[in-house]
Amino acid sequence: MTLRAVVIGGGQAGLATGFYLRRSGLVPGEDFVILDAAAEPGGAWARMWPTLRTFSPTQYSSLPGWMMPPWTSDSGYPLASHVVDYLTRYEERYQLDVRRSVAVGSVRRGVEHLVVHSDNGELRAEYVISATGTWSRPFIPRYPGSFAGQQLHTAGYRRAADFAGQRVLIVGGGNSAAQILAEVSLVAATTWVTMRSPRFLPDEVDGRALFEIATRRHQARQRGETDAGGVAGLGDIVMVASVREARDRDVLHARRPFTRLVDHGVRWADGTESAFETIIWCTGFRPALGHLAGLGLRGPDGLIPTDGTQSIKEPRLHLIGYGDWTGPASATLIGAGRTARDLVRGL
Structure with missing residues (x-):
């Protein structure tokens, strides 16, 4: 089966990409599919601890097309379970045809297409969009010695x-x-x-302010102005x-x-x-890029060099949701939408 696009990963970045692919006129299940290794919706949010909260009110924690329903349980910001429910309903609302419990083992170059090898068979695509995130690759630094606890x-x-x-x-x-x-x-x-x-950060600075700062930084960089470093100076x-x-x-x-x-x-x-x-x-994560190893794209830092979201060495491959190197704020709920919009425009 040959498709216009295969999206690998059904979390927030994959769903935002699916939304824009669908809005561009492509038909889910016919022109593109989203493959997700997890059995249930919600991406990494479904695996986070229950008391984790977003850093922003719901109107600043939404994917494109449909605002996250308001959080009214208390005066705080939404819990992870609220985000999981939203992402579940989001993929249903836009009928994005997420194929679950499908693990992608590798992506290889074909004669005219990229070939996606999964435990559910093989797919050929004009474009592959990797949105596997980082949660499956927790990082623990090495220290000498050993701990019995x-x-x-x-x-x-x-x-x-x-x-x-x-x-x-x-x-x-x-x-x-x-x-x-x-x-x-x-x-x-x-x-x-x-x-x-x-x-x-100052008490009044939440995810909304962080996104606005990231947006201004992105716009300044597009205009060729000096990069002011975003929120780094704040905390x-x-x-x-x-x-x-x-x-x-x-x-x-x-x-x-x-x-x-x-x-x-x-x-x-x-x-x-x-x-x-x-x-x-609490030492962070690394990008889950093992399925792309066969393409031989990683640089000395372990990342895949990109121009925006597009791989420089393999233009048929795009990456989204791994951090600012694959789109400003693309690893956030609201930032994933903007990056996905620009990605699909460029296809």
């Missing part, structure tokens, strides 16, 4: 109650670390480790309600990194040691 990554975290009464080390300086620290510190003795002093951590509450409890204090793991905990630079029952690594 429990270790888990952000991807495996579910609830603070699992660590009640423990001594817990939380490693990482981003939003996930701050939110998990805020929760776990209510039931456990926590220590926070960051590479540098954590930088907190890294959005002050959602739980993090503000943790600040009020005076627990948002971080130590610089330890030097090695020891059986019962970690050893610090001054030679002292601290004991922990659990280490939670």
